[in-house]
Amino acid sequence: MAFNIVTKNNIRDRFVSHPRPALWKDTDSKDWNNWIWQQQKRIKSMDVLEKVIHVTDEERQAFAASHEQFNMGITPYYASLIDPNDPNCPIRLQSVPKMGELTILDTEMEDPLAEESNMPVPGITHRYPDRVLFYTTHNCPVYCRHCTRKRKVSDPSSSAANQQLEDGLAYIERTKQIRDVVISGGDALSNSDERLEYILSRLRAMDHIEVFRIATRNLVTLPQRVTDNFAKMLTKYHPVFIHTHFNHPKECTQEAFDACAKLADAGCVINNQMVLLKGVNDDPKIVMELNHKLLMMRVRPYYIFQCDMSQGISHFRTPIEVGLNIIEHLRGWTSGMAVPHFVVDCPGGGGKIPLLPEYVVKREGKKWTFRNYQKKEFVYNEP
Ligand code: SF4
Structure with a gap:
């Protein structure tokens, strides 16, 4: 029997490419697809960000108060994923400053993982x-x-x-x-x-x-x-x-x-x-x-x-x-x-x-009672 191989692979088609914001709609694709161009055109100021999304007063204030300590930098590509009208867009939350950044809790640390104190040589x-x-x-x-x-x-x-x-x-x-x-x-x-x-x-x-x-x-x-x-x-x-x-x-x-x-x-x-x-x-x-x-x-x-x-x-x-x-x-x-x-x-x-969530319900010697993902219990007797 001859096997007819189906060559169609549509996995990539299940992903989307977001349209470019108007600011870059006439940019040459060669530039847009060039990582050095993307690095050079990173959004670092509110003036440019305002040309791409509708910036809120809170974001403007947060930028002014935080950018000296921790810069804002957003590639045009990543900015193209932001919903310009949704202040809670998940891409925006990760890249545009919010006032929450100014709150420092007692439990927080500059270097919580002690990366600097475990340094035998700098870096x-x-x-x-x-x-x-x-x-x-x-x-x-x-x-x-x-x-x-x-x-x-x-x-x-x-x-x-x-x-x-x-x-x-x-x-x-x-x-x-x-x-x-x-x-x-x-x-x-x-x-x-x-x-x-x-x-x-x-x-x-x-x-x-x-x-x-x-x-x-x-x-x-x-x-x-x-x-x-x-x-x-x-x-x-x-x-x-x-x-x-x-x-x-x-x-x-x-x-x-x-x-x-x-x-x-x-x-x-x-x-x-x-x-x-x-x-x-x-x-x-x-x-x-x-x-x-x-x-x-x-x-x-x-x-x-x-x-x-x-x-x-x-x-x-x-x-x-x-x-x-x-x-x-x-x-x-x-x-x-x-x-x-x-x-x-x-x-x-x-x-x-x-x-992990607790999957052991009880243990009696070599008799273990587990619960599965549907919360049904099963006994495992160790020999
Ligand atoms: S989380 Fe990673 S990629 Fe993001 S700013 Fe920090 S070091 Fe850079």
Whole structure:
């Protein structure tokens, strides 16, 4: 029997490409699709933002009060995802300042994860035995209003100069228990291809380094950054893991799909680290939709992070029960691949604590009673 292969693959068609705002409707597509143009045209002032969305008085006030400490920066592409008329648009909440940023609670800290106090050399956080966090830039295409590293991100004086980069590489080279390096920032893809390739080539030449992860939100905020040349360059340094940060299904566009496809075709493994944010994704239906879209984009939902205790983000923080409720509505109701780990990154540098709803009803010696996702009870007798 002859098998007629159906070649139609309409996965990409299930994603949308948002229309450009009027400000850029006559921009040449070559420019619009060029990541350097997108970086150069980032929205950094209210004057420009007002040409793209209807800015509220609160946003204007919040910008005036916050932009000296933590800049506003929004790529034209990410701005094209904002609903211009909805002050509660999830893309807008993540990128336009709100007055909540000015509230600092007693429980909040400048550096809640103690990243600065676990630094053997500037630019390296070494907390766990076999892995390090390597800060390579202070820059990001979009400055996320919920950023946990507001203390240094967007501040040019915290930039990783070449000497700091060399000192970090030298530390990794002489510290033989390190097998895994998270190349981070800021956003690691704010580095040029040449600088990033230099870092990757140096790491790959070290016999004790097994894997590295590139931490980037460019797939979400500036997918044009993933060029064919960049993806091809990565193939020389496998295994390469990409850790990204989609927070809402609206961010899963055709442009993001294409960027993920280039990286996946180049052999990269892509994991998503969602941050749980009030008004953005604190609803199981939104997280379910996001995770299904991510899987279609060949991105594995990996973590849901409880909001850190960073200063000025209390308006985003949800009670821990919200995260547990999301897991309760995912586990069993959809494929396990779409169920990430819900974790709290402990203040003070205690590391990530995984949290699950309670599935053990009781234990009597070797007799365990569990409940499943439908709340039905089942007994497991250990032999
Ligand atoms: S991309 Fe990451 S480091 Fe940059 S502002 Fe957003 S959360 Fe912070």
